[in-house]
Amino acid sequence: xxxxxxxxxSEALKEAQKALDKDEVPVGAVIVxxxxxxxxxxxxxxxxxxxxxxxxxxAITQAAAYLGNERLLDTTMYVTIEPCAxxxxxxxxxxxxxxxxxAPDPKTGAFxxxxxINKKGLNxxxxxxxxxxxxxxxxxxxxxxxxxxxx
Numbered sequence: 001x002x003x004x005x006x007x008x009x010s011e012a013l014k015e016a017q018k019a020l021d022k023d024e025v026p027v028g029a030v031i032v033x034x035x036x037x038x039x040x041x042x043x044x045x046x047x048x049x050x051x052x053x054x055x056x057x058x059a060i061t062q063a064a065a066y067l068g069n070e071r072l073l074d075t076t077m078y079v080t081i082e083p084c085a086x087x088x089x090x091x092x093x094x095x096x097x098x099x100x101x102x103a104p105d106p107k108t109g110a111f112x113x114x115x116x117i118n119k120k121g122l123n124x125x126x127x128x129x130x131x132x133x134x135x136x137x138x139x140x141x142x143x144x145x146x147x148x149x150x151x
Contacts, residue, residue, distance in 0.1 A: 001100070001129065001132050005078070005100055005129075005132055006132070006133060008030055008032055008037070008076075008078045008100075009078045009080075009100065009102060009132045009133045009137075010133070011028075011030045011037060011040060011078070012028040012029055012030045012040075012055075012078045012079060012080050012102075013028060013080060013102075013133065013136055013137065013140070014028065015028025015029060015030065015040055015041060015042040015055060015080075016028030016042060016055075016080045016137070016140050017140065018042045019042035019043045019044075019055070020140055020143065020144055022044075022046075022047060023046065024042065024043040024044060024045060024046055024047065025043050025045070025141070025144060026042070026043070026080070026140040026141060026143075026144050027042065027043045027054065027055045027056075027079065027080050027081050028040075028041070028042045028043075028055050028079070028080050029041050029042070029055035029056045029058075029059040029077060029078065029079045029080070030059065030077070030078050031059050031060070031062070031063040031072065031075050031076070031077050031078075031096075032075065032076045032077075032078070033063070033066075033067065033072070033074060033075045033076075034074070038062070038063050038066040038067065038075070039058075039059040039060070039061075039062035039063040039066060040059065040062070041055045041056075041058035041059040041062060042055050042058075043055050044058065052086065054083075054084070054086065054087050055079065055080075056077065056079055056083050056087035056090065056091065057086070057087060057090055059077065060072065060090050060091070060094050060096075063075060063094075064094065070093075070094065071094065071095045072094040072095055072096050072097075073095055073097065074097055075096050075097055075098075076096075076097060076098040076099070076100065077091065077096050077098070077099050077100070078100050078101075078132070079099065079100075079101045079102070080101070080102045080103065080133075080137040080140065080141075081101060081102060081103045081104075081105050081109075081137060081141065082101045082103065082104050082105040082109035082110070082111050082112070082113055082130070083099070083101065083105075083109070083110055083111065084105070084108040084109070084110055085108065085110040085114075085115065085117065087110070088110035088111060088117040088126075089110075089117065091126055092117065092122055092123075092124050092126065095124055096126055097126070097127060098126065098127040098128075098129070099111065099126050099127070099128050099129070100128075100129045100130075100132045101128075101129075101130055101132065101137075102130075102131070102132055102133050102134045102136065102137025102138070103134050103137040103138040103141060104130065104131075104134075111126075111128050111130070112128075112130070
């Protein structure tokens with residue numbers, strides 16, 4: 001992975017840390033267009049009392065507002081964990097070009113771990129790069145769930 005990719009994933013990790021600090025599952029996402037971060041978000045499910053308030057969903061909404069278009073053409077999303085089916089579907093609908101994610105999600109991951117949305121014959125496929133800063137991304141999740149178990 002390139003140095004630039006690591007920089008953007010580091011920004012997603014900062015978002016995940018914000019979620020961790022708020023006792024949310026620590027997932028962070030950024031969306032990049034033409035070399036600029038146009039959206040950044042972290043999970044806000046508990047805060048908003050909204051099961052759809054995943055980092056990816058919030059970032060997609062921000063990016064669409066920034067671009068003034070529901071199509072996020074030529075964008076790249078960086079996410080600390082493999083997106084779930086809901087987020088993967090939203091990314092397909094938004095036409096995100098490329099996804100780079102850190103840690104796999106064996107329970108709900110929709111880009112190869114539990115299912116692979118790109119193999120469902122939909123009208124758009126997303127280029128995938130996985131494992132970017134995977135240890136750091138997984139580390140935040142492990143920290144969060146360890147705290148939960150110890151309570």
